[in-house]
Structure formats: C-alpha cells, structure tokens
Amino acid sequence: MSPPNDTFEITEATRLLLYQSMLRCRALEKKAYDLFMEGLVQGTTHLGLGQEAVAAGFAATLRPDDMSFATYRGHNHMLLRGMAMAPILGECAARANGCCEGKGGSMHITEVAKGAMGSYAIVGAHLPIAVGAAWAGVVRGTGQVSLCFFGDGTTNIGTFHEAVNLAAIWKLPVVFVCENNLYMEYTPISAVIPVEYPAADRASAYGLERIIVDGNDADAVYQTAVTTVERARRGEGPSLVEALTYRHKGHSRADPGKYRPDEEVAAWLERDPLLVYRGRLESLGFPPTVLDEMEQLARAEAEAAADEVRAAPLPDPAALMTDVWANGGSEWRN
C-alpha cells in the first residue's frame, strides 16, 4: 500500500469536513435501512455502510462543476456532491419527493445540477459515460474532472477495459476509483482474478501508475484524491485508484452476508472508518463534545429527511407517461 502522501498537511477544517461527511453518509444509510424495515422501500437497496471514507475523501477535493458517477451503491457519493438527504431517501422509497420522482429507484440516485451525475445499475456501464463526460469538458475547456466509482468485481467487465484505455490515450481528466470491498455479490473477488489487486494490478496495462490506498482511512483517501484530481485537472490524464475497504452489510437488501467469515467481518468492523477517524481526531485534540454534536446533527438531518419521506406522497400516476422524450412526453406516433 502506498504510504499516505504527506507532502501536504490536512487542515483542521478539512478534517472536520471529512468526519462530518462520513457521519452524514452513515446516518443517511442507516436511515435507508430503517426505512426498509418500516416497509417503505419496495425494491432493492445497496448500502455503502463501512465505505464512507472513500466517498468523503474524494468529495472533499471536488469543484461544484466536477462530475461524479457511481454505482447502485452510490448514495454516499451522491450525497456528498451536495444533494439533500430527503431526495435520496425519497428515491430509495420511490416517493414523489425522490430525486427522480420515484421513477429511478434506489439504484439511480441522480442530481445532475449538483454534479451527482448518477448511479448506474448495470455493472461497468458508467465507466465509459464518465469518460465521455470528461472528454466533453476538455472540448469545452471547462476544467472539469470526472470521478468514477465502482467495485472490485467491475474490473472484470469489458467496459472497464475500454473506458480506462480510452481515458488514458486521450489523457482525459478522469479519476477511476475502485472500491475494493473484497466481494462482488456473494463471491469473493479473489476467486475471479488472477492478480492480487483487481484494479491496481491492471493499471500498467493502461500506462497508469499503481495506486492502492487504505479506503478506511479518510485522510489517506483524501491525499490520494487531491493528487489524482489535481493531476487530472492539470491535463495530465486519468488515474486508477484502488481503495481497500469493506461493506458492513450484505450486498443488497436481500443478502444477510452470511458467506463472509465472522473473523473477517469482526476485523473490518474494528477498522470502521468512522471509529478510525474519531480516534484520530480525538488524539489530535478535537474535543469529543464537538464530535458528538456533529454526530447528533447528522442523525437529526437523516431523521428529518426520513420524516419527509414518510410524509411524501407516492408518485403522481401521470408521471408514468412523462419524460421519455425531451418534450416531456412519451408519444411515439403522430
């Protein structure tokens, strides 16, 4: 694992932002979980509980016009681009207040106006999309960076290869971030790759540097994010980052995650990114009361959002036939 880049100091303000970001992610997703339990979520949902440090570290480096693309496990990434919690939870519950008015569902959290360019439900689909968006930024001279988050299992699908290659040859401002949480759905990634690190050990195939970061350490992620985002912004091309992390829950709502050895789960729970970071902040002298208060705030924000969802109406039946086309409608004939 590359040592955290310590050529620059992380400021106190950044540290608080990172912690706050993680707390908000955690609160959001716990609330999503509660909403299933209440029977408010009818489809599926994929939580990033345990992977918050990756989302926090990268989000902290972005400009408002940068573009983030994520998977179905994308709530955290989308939240930290500035989305409010209610439209995220509302979409998980497919309510009218959802960011996609309930038409997308939990796997498609999106708010384009905030650079939350979407959550994609088909493995690998968004990698070339993120590349194309970055290219458009170059053509238009905007200086935008495109962030693309995906899992370890995604490194075995064809679009991964095509997208990283295209970004590399066109030197596009894309940061590909593989969140290696050791599993696809039920199958461990180690069973289906011939190398140790699914993303990092493939970087050289695209002329890229091998970058591995502790994905449960928000500081380490942040430093890697600064380096790779700046590199992209300078026009020096894409990076492929592998962040080692773990999901606390099963793959999706339907999965209790029983295929994982108890000791493995326990070891990673000890390395919970929030615990790790709280410990660091305390040892750096941040007062526990402030940290507690931040946590309270995050929870209150999530609870308020959940209340909004509970009160939100179902989507208007008229929404069924809107927004297939740019004219707002769905007519295919005259």
Next chain:
Amino acid sequence: MSPPNDTFEITEATRLLLYQSMLRCRALEKKAYDLFMEGLVQGTTHLGLGQEAVAAGFAATLRPDDMSFATYRGHNHMLLRGMAMAPILGECAARANGCCEGKGGSMHITEVAKGAMGSYAIVGAHLPIAVGAAWAGVVRGTGQVSLCFFGDGTTNIGTFHEAVNLAAIWKLPVVFVCENNLYMEYTPISAVIPVEYPAADRASAYGLERIIVDGNDADAVYQTAVTTVERARRGEGPSLVEALTYRHKGHSRADPGKYRPDEEVAAWLERDPLLVYRGRLESLGFPPTVLDEMEQLARAEAEAAADEVRAAPLPDPAALMTDVWANGGSEWRN
C-alpha cells in the same frame, strides 16, 4: 523482444514443414487476390499476406483435435489445420464448393472436423468462444488446446479483457496470439493504446508472462508456440503471445493501404517471412532446387483449387432456407 528459445533444436523436417506451410499460405492468398481480380469474389476479403510465419509456426505444434479460432483474416490459420484450398477459395467466392457452401463468405472460413473452428468477423467475438471450447476440453479431459488468433486492434475491445481474464483464473489451455501488424483498418495501433505493445504490455494484468516474438521469423514463432502450447497442454494455463508482423496489402479488398509510409512498407517487404526463411534454409544448406520445387507445388495446388472454384456452381437456391436449426431447416412455426 524475447530471444528465440534455443533450448531445443528445430529439426530439418520441421523446417521444411514451416517453409512449406508458408508457401502454401502465400500461394493460397495470392490466388484469392487473383480471384477478386477476375470478379469471382463479390463480398470483401482480408488477406494475411506477410503474416504467414505466425500461422505456420503455431500450426506446426498442434494435435489434430486442437482447436484454432481466427478472424476474418484467418485463411492461413484455417488452411494449416488441414483444410484443402478449394473449400477456402470457394467460400471466398461464395460458391457451392465453399466450406460453408457460400453461406458464410470470406470472413467465416470454417471446418470444424479439422479443428478449424472458424473465422470470426466481429472484432473480439471469438476470444471468449475459444476460452469456452478450451474449458469444455478440460471438463471432458481431452487434453485439447485452444488457439486464438487476433489483431493488435482487438486488444482494446471488452471481450479481450473478459476472455483473457477468464482463461487465466480457470487456468485453461488457451494460447492467445496477437498478430500485431501495426494497424487496425486504417488507423495505426500506436494512436489508440497507452502502452508500447498492445498485448504483451497487458499480460501482467492477467498474471501472465510478457511474451513478444518476431512474427516474421517462423522459427522464433515455432519455438514460442511449442513452449506455450505445451504449457497449456500440461494444464499450466493460458499464454498471451504478441507476434510482431505486417500485412503486405491493405486491410481488405477495398483498401489500397495508402496510409502507410512507403519506407515502412519497403522495410517490412524486405523482412517478408518467406524471404527470411528461404535465406535461412539456404544458409543451412537446403538445396535451392528443392525449395523451388516446394514453391511450384504450392502454386500448383492453389491453381488447381482456383480452377475448382472457377468451375464450381453458385450455391443451390434451396440452401437459403437450410441449417438455421439442427433439424436442417428454418421453420419457426408449426
């Protein structure tokens, strides 16, 4: 470039076989070219003129039940699995005597009974097919090896990545052979890859060795073939070989190949694999008269095949509606 493996001697008989193989490929494809000129070929055709050493070197190592998969530029590979010339030329001309009765066309030369498992017209399609065939051999315990030939440009498509990865993790007996002839259709491969060697520089992404061979030197190819095919046969898994070579003509019938610098073409024509090999054989003391005679025989074989094609009828109109299904027919309703 790896030096030719000289841990074993190439026998005289093998040398003659390699030369004869190349002569036959050359004669076959020159004849295919003549047949266009005569207006007998209506569709397209992609010649491997200049790339014969790759086909010869690998074919010389195979067992009859091994399986070769190639691209539209696959005439040579299919020929050297033991196909006769007439069914190949007949298929190029889409005549009734073609190996696919004229229904496949020049891009689909196939004779399954000979291990000539087909020529595939969509870039990358055959890579996973070759992998699956190898897997079936393992399940059935046959000891077969699957050979998969493709071009430099093919290394950028998704199936390349998926197929090589699957073969690597399942340790399947596949030898992937990238014939790097420097160009896709009109665009040089160097314009679209971020590494120097499109296949070799990606081998490590699949835990495989980096293997580059002079694809215009039949001995070097043969030695690499022996090593990689034996490795596969021993159950030690796939190899990814990059053979450096050049096509003498344009990409296909429609392409005069004008985008290539004259000096580049000239330099490669000097390194014509047949010239190189003839020189080597002569310097090893093989009598020129014997070599000339071999050349005559190859030409005569091709001329006889061309005559068969010229005399062959068009496909029977009834063939239109046969062989969609295993029952021989094409009915989709009762």
Next chain:
Amino acid sequence: MAELTYRNAIARGIGQEMERDERVVFIGEDIGAAGGVFKTTVGLFERFGPDRVRDTPISEQAIIGGIMGAAMNGLRPIGELMFSDFVGVAWDGIANQIAKTRYMTAGQVALPLVIRTANGGGTHFGGQHSQSVENWHMMIPGLKVVAPATPRDVVGLMAAAVRDDDPVIFLDHKKLYALKEDVPDGEIVDVLGKAVIRHPGSDVTIVALAAMVHVALEAAGRLAEHGVSAEVIDLRTLVPLDTATFLESVSRTGRLFTVEENPRLCGWGAEIASIAAEECLWDLDGPIVRITTPHIPLPAAANLEDLAIPSAERVVQTVLSQA
C-alpha cells in the same frame, strides 16, 4: 406429486438434466455456493460440484462466448445471466454469434446450449432490472425462446430446452418465483412449440405468456361474470411458435387480444396480430387488440410499475370496451 414453487422448479429442472447427461454444465454469477441471487439454483453446486456448476466473474460476454465455445466442443452448457436486462451486455454473443453460426457454417457448428435468465417486472427494481426481453430474442433468427408460466412448465420446458440441439433462451419470470403448484414426481419433459389453452372460451381469444398468463386467467374469470367467455392461450414458447393453436381459437371466437408485458412496439403481440391479420382476417369479428406495457422504460415506484404492466383489470376493461 408434491407442491413445488416456480423458484425451486428451476433448480429441479436443471438438476434433472444434469443428472441425466454429464455433458450438461452450468455457469454464471453467484450460481454456485450462493445458490443464485434469487435462490433459484440452490443445491446444484453441492450435487454436481465445481467442475459442472461454476461461478464466473462479472463478465457476461465471457459467459455467453464461453458457453458457445463449450457447446462447440462437446458440452451442453447452461449459462445464467442474473437479470435478463443484462443480455444487452452480451448481445453480440447472443444475436450475432450464437444465433448465426450454424447457418453461416452451413450446419457445421452445433450449439446445444441454454441461456437462462431472470426476466420480467413487477418487483420494483427499476428500468434496468425489470425488462421483459423475450421480443429481443424472438426477433433474431436462430434463437429459440421459452418463457414458462407455471412450476411444472419450468421443469418440462427446461428439459426440452437442454435437450434441444439449438440455442434456447430460457426466460423465467421473477414475479412468479413464489408461485406454487402440485407437480408430478419423476422426470418431466415437454416439447418446444406447443401452446396450451389454459382456459377454454368461446367469445374472445386472449393470448398471453409467462406472468401475463395469470393476468389473463384472472381477467377471464372476471369476464365470465360479465358474460364474456374468454379463451386464454399460454404460448409457452415464442420460437418455435404454435400458430395453429391461436389461429384455430380465433377462427372460433372471432376476436383476438394479446396480453404482453413488453413495451408496445414490435413485440410478440405484434407478430401474433400480424399473422392473424394475414391468415385469418375473414374470421375476425372486430379489431385485433394488443394490451401491452406502454412504450416507456419501466419506472421503479410500485404504483407506477403496476400501472404500466397490464393488469387483469385493464384486460377486462379493454375486452369489455370492444364488446
């Protein structure tokens, strides 16, 4: 005879065939130790071991190309794509390679393989995990297409699919996984290309498939209360297509309705309607009416999805409005 769910029928059908013929192998994502993400393949890995039941990487093109190659070299593979929407990722392999290779090689290449996938909506998974894609395959010459409506048919049609020497797309319907019925013990083997009349009737013919069969049956029950006798035909397979059964039915009833889960344009319903409009026009006593999902992607929200997919109520109202 014992009660069997549609879900369990899948493993039973595959198991029956793997037991019988050792050339039958099965690959896909999470199908092995995990027993499938819908628990449709539970027990197969334990019974047949990792050589014959094998988890793959997330590489659908390799799965599809892989079973094609395996079929070319002596196996009779079944490949699973987790959701039928994912055929898009492997569409070249399905539509261009598997479907066409026998024809393009003048019969040299045999491809006795099955692609099995969880199809259909009604589970609120959103637009990319809910599609009915049987039409995508029906459109491609060289593919056979099976979509069972009952647990018994899952077993019998799976056997027929595996034993068929041509590539078969086997679309089990997610919404039906919990459906139960009594199914005979022992081997069940059907033939492809036979529709069944699930409910005889004399006033109108309703042609349906998979989950829509149950919608049509419920509608037929309610129509009876309105004095309309509806015949419900379950197509069971789209290719081969049992045209005789529905043409004969229409010749008796004079009215044809199709109930189709797919988006509207160019579906199997259009094919059925066109065949009838060409071949039994003079038997018709009124327009041919297709009841389909509108031509829209499927929404995630339950209330919207329920509106989109044809319901018994919609079928009843449509038929009555035409009476």
Next chain:
Amino acid sequence: MAELTYRNAIARGIGQEMERDERVVFIGEDIGAAGGVFKTTVGLFERFGPDRVRDTPISEQAIIGGIMGAAMNGLRPIGELMFSDFVGVAWDGIANQIAKTRYMTAGQVALPLVIRTANGGGTHFGGQHSQSVENWHMMIPGLKVVAPATPRDVVGLMAAAVRDDDPVIFLDHKKLYALKEDVPDGEIVDVLGKAVIRHPGSDVTIVALAAMVHVALEAAGRLAEHGVSAEVIDLRTLVPLDTATFLESVSRTGRLFTVEENPRLCGWGAEIASIAAEECLWDLDGPIVRITTPHIPLPAAANLEDLAIPSAERVVQTVLSQA
C-alpha cells in the same frame, strides 16, 4: 442544386450541422483521416480538426458510453458504429443506458446525440455485416429511429437528428451509397416523424423504408403495367412513426403491404400491420401482407442474398397473387 450521392450526403449532412453548432462533435473508428471505411465522412477531419472529428480504438462500448457522457456534459455528439451489426457489442449502452436514462432520472438527463451506422444488406458481406437492425431499436422505448432512402433525406434527416434533443439512431443504408439525385444547395432540415408518399396510387398501399423504398417503387412501376395502382409510402422514421399517413392511405386503398428488409419476426412491418389491424380493420378489403426477408441470418453468396431480401419481383408477385 447539384447531383449528390447518398454516400456524400452523409458527410454533407454532418458537415452542415458541425458548421452551425460547435457543440456537434463526431467520433468513431477510422472516420477521421481515413474518411470512413465507406468514404462517407471524407473531408470532415480536415474541416473540423481532431478535437471535433476523432478516431477511436476498436471499443464500441466506449464509443457509445462516451457519446452518452459527452451529451450529458454539453456536447451534441455523433458516434459512428462502422457496421450496424456492431450495435450488438454496445447494446447495453444503447438499449439500457442511452434509451432509459432520461426517463429514469425524471427528465434530468438530456441526451442530444446521434448514433450513425451503416445498415443493411445487398453487399454480400455475410450474416454479421449485412443486417438491418432498425427493428432492434424501434423496440426500445427512448430511442428515435431514422432510415433515409434518398440523398436529400440523408442531409435533411441528419440535420433533424442532430438538432433533436433525444437520442436518435441514424441508419444509412450501404446498398444506397452510390445512389445519386439532384439536391438543393444550402441548408436542408427535415422534421422527424413525417412519412412521404413517394408514388401515389389507389388500389394498394405499400409501406417501405430505406433501400426497400426503391424496391417498392420499382414494383409500383411494374404493377401499373398489370393495371394495379400502388401507393408507395416511405416511412423515413420509425420513431416517431407517422401512422396518420399510412392509415389514411389504407382507408383509401383497402389493402396494406409492407416491404421490409429485416428478418420476419417482430419487425416494423408487424407493428404497422398490428396498428392497421386494430385501427382500420373495417377499411381492409383483404389480408395485410408483410413481405420480409425470411427469418434466417443473411447468407454471403450473392445469389442467395438476392433471394433473401425482398425484390421488386417478389413484391409484384405477392401483390398480384392477392388481387
């Protein structure tokens, strides 16, 4: 007004739009310096430079995903797939991502993009380089589908496609590349969703598309000699579909024939026939007849391919046999 080939009309159409709007960019394999493998894009690279006309690797999924992303971030890209058969390699991107994303995001994501590709048979390239795939796209909600029959329409419909704020599949037909006609100078802009009557008639309505328009026109000429007055309708776009034009025609002629290059099942012909069978059944004086390629992959041999694809002779015989 000058003579223009269908082939050159493609570059003219794209050039017209790139000139007008600098957000229009164009990517694909060998489209730049090489001018396209069919020479359909000659001159664009020289005119607009490598930032706006860009050669890609052989990575169709990246091309399609790439233009989607580019459209999300302010461009109006055109992506070329060299042969339309290759949409199979990128089908997830087309059918699941591009088609559905606007709907799934409740209108947030605008995708003003064009996928341009060389479609159709008659050039003896074999089963994987000759398909007509307009039906594959018509079937997917969220895609507009354009298939011009003439050089002028290539320019005008390309302009309409590029200016449209929705994803448009633009299928130019390989067999027509050499076709010439006089085309007005200056900007040409059509609207999507307007069919044209290419040949007025009163006895039968023949609906056709792209290369089949010319087959239908030739047939109409010959039918006239047999005393049958055939109206030939060129649909020009499948989505949006101009149903009014053909329904009105059928209401006058009483007979409907479709001439379709695609394999038989579930094509646009079936859709047209179904619409007519539902909406103007009482106007019909006889069965609706679809003339299609049989449900087979296309063979490479010229004599076989010519038999497979509908010919003027086949149209004439079919119409006469129904008279």
